[in-house]
Amino acid sequence: MLMRALILLVLCECMMLEAQLQVGFYENSCSKAEFIVKQEVTKAFFEDRGVAASLVRMHFHDCFVRGCDGSVLIDSTPSNTAEKDSPVNNPSLRGFEVIDSAKARLESVCPGVVSCADIVTFAARDSVELTRGFGYEVPAGRRDGRISLASETRSFPSPAFNVNQLTQNFKDMGLTQEEMVTLSGAHTIGRSHCVSFSNRLYNFNSTMSQDPSLDPAYAAQLKQLCPQGSKDANLVVPMNPASPAITDEGYYTDILANRGLFTSDQTLLTNPTTATQVAQNGRNSFLWKTKFAFAMVKMGQIGVLTDTAGEIRANCRVINS
Template identity: 70%
Template structure:
């Protein structure tokens, strides 16, 4: 190889290395340290106030971050309000009944804007708030790399195809997460977010009544648990606002009770109970039950990875002045 060819190859390698480092550096821990060092403290304070007002709100924030990242990436698009000419993500039939806690993000943003105008993105505030929600319910705290920019587009029509449904089987669930660059193990790990919060009866009612031509209820559902759910979600009552806790034993605590429930055939959604349908995922469920600290560590790592899905950085996107409205 001649000198010129060697130099060209070396130059290409250096450029590639620099680009790789730049991509890795797009999101950084303590990103706002010099520009708005108080931002994460404000978010944590708003999460804390919300938790003591209504413990269920923080579960809504964790779900909101997940639903944000799975549609258009973690760009805060789930926070945008609908207009007369556009139905936004939050008003999709998938999101509208289940997402709550928007006021936590609004309150944090208002306080941050008063101190550091136009510096901290709504997408980052949501990622911080999800972390703080996990921590305040007993989960491990973790560092959140920041530097996300906010998206300008939010379309309800994009939600259904991107958010995994509660009726998904294992293959569908695995593929849904793979589409976002997440492994099957990370899917099982992140499913543990169902350890906190609530579910609407409409999302699992089909497991209780007229399940199939041969079974009135889902045979994979523990019979006594099914009887309890039928009392909470009567067949004659189609109120869309009826809810039950996802993990009845500890609905406000981030723990492995969710996985213990699955072992006992008490996974609320089909997409929960399906984690026992293969040896590989059933083994992960068992591991999580047997080593809660390990699951907490894996969950924190998986949340960080999910928080990097298709982020907007640099000149892409914007810093919204109000989280509900693009600038």
């Protein structure tokens, strides 16, 4: 509780929070909103601990396309391919059923009150806590978007990006380079499909078969898990093998040992400033977890819809008729 209070105080003093977003937004209109979401996330977590990483990732993928408006939850229709069915999200993005369960319970007690966008944001926070990261207060009051286009996910950062591309991508979202390094630490939990990094293992370029920035022993392990030419699109590996279900500094220590899974991870050592931040985060778990909480709150304010904009979806998968 002390850490939450500190994070909120610093945010209020050092950042201009969206005026329409408030901590405790549902206190009067649906007092158990956050409790219900946490119950559903916790239930899902103890059935499948990997769902925590999926829900954190869902929050990223929602906010980086059209802002944090719940558009990543919308199902495709015969006339439109939605965000969730783009190659960036399908089949790798999971956890939609957790949002559905929370929404169904909330609609039964507070119909038409709690937005899907806020549920996603609460669920990400709860997932960070469940994996031993620092909890933080979530300013709420987001409303749900009515547009979801697979074509717009092209703006999402690629695992093949270099540090300059990552910096610009996050800058476009109103986030600093340091916040980019901090938020990249979310890769300390969860798994990745082999297809997202197999280019680093085989046929890297015209002169080298393997990415020279990748630790050879780690590359050998990855090749065993991700055989060249495999047709199995469901092959996955942990992004931080030592502690794949714990929000800790392991992501940064992996990078320092040349064991960053993606190009977009290992590239953080190619810039003096980001390399220094990687080293600092790797040495000080408390520092990184604190910065991560700040950055998650800030990211959760990207492009939010408030007041009368958007809608409150009755079903997170479907735009209200």
